[in-house]
Amino acid sequence: MSEFKIYRGRDKGEQCWRWRLVDSNHKNIAMSEESFIKSSVKRSIKTIKDKVNLSTPVFLDESNEDTDKxxxxxxxxxxxxxEWYWRLKAGNHEFMAIGGEGFSSKQSILKSIENVRVEMGRAKIIFENPEDDPVCEARNQDDTKENPSIPPGS
Structure with missing residues (x-):
């Protein structure tokens, strides 16, 4: 099963959360183009999951096709x-994702894009470090409230 893995980037600031799409063979097949604040990284992935599917168009970069659609x-x-590379572009022209590697042929890159279109739709969303998940953080805070002898974050 493929997974969107959310992780903390190198920068330790607030806007340092990124994601990577990992296939069932544990290979990175896509990654976020930009960093997010923690509260919006999951929302960004859900938008991509809603917008990207097998009918998402594929264009050679030199194409002048309208992207506002x-x-x-x-x-x-x-x-x-x-080598051949791909990127996912939103209707507002922002790059949302890039491929995990370069490919030696046009045929290989097109096959990779097809795979990513499938996996994005069915991948589950997880935090690489489960303790970073806001659900886990909320649970830990509730445990601390119920039992004051448990230090926060334990």
């Missing part, structure tokens, strides 16, 4: 290493 995948070949 919703989410789309764009793929391109790097001039630096000649």
């Amino acid at each position: 919703g989410y789309r995948f764009e793929y391109f070949q790097s001039e630096k290493n000649s």
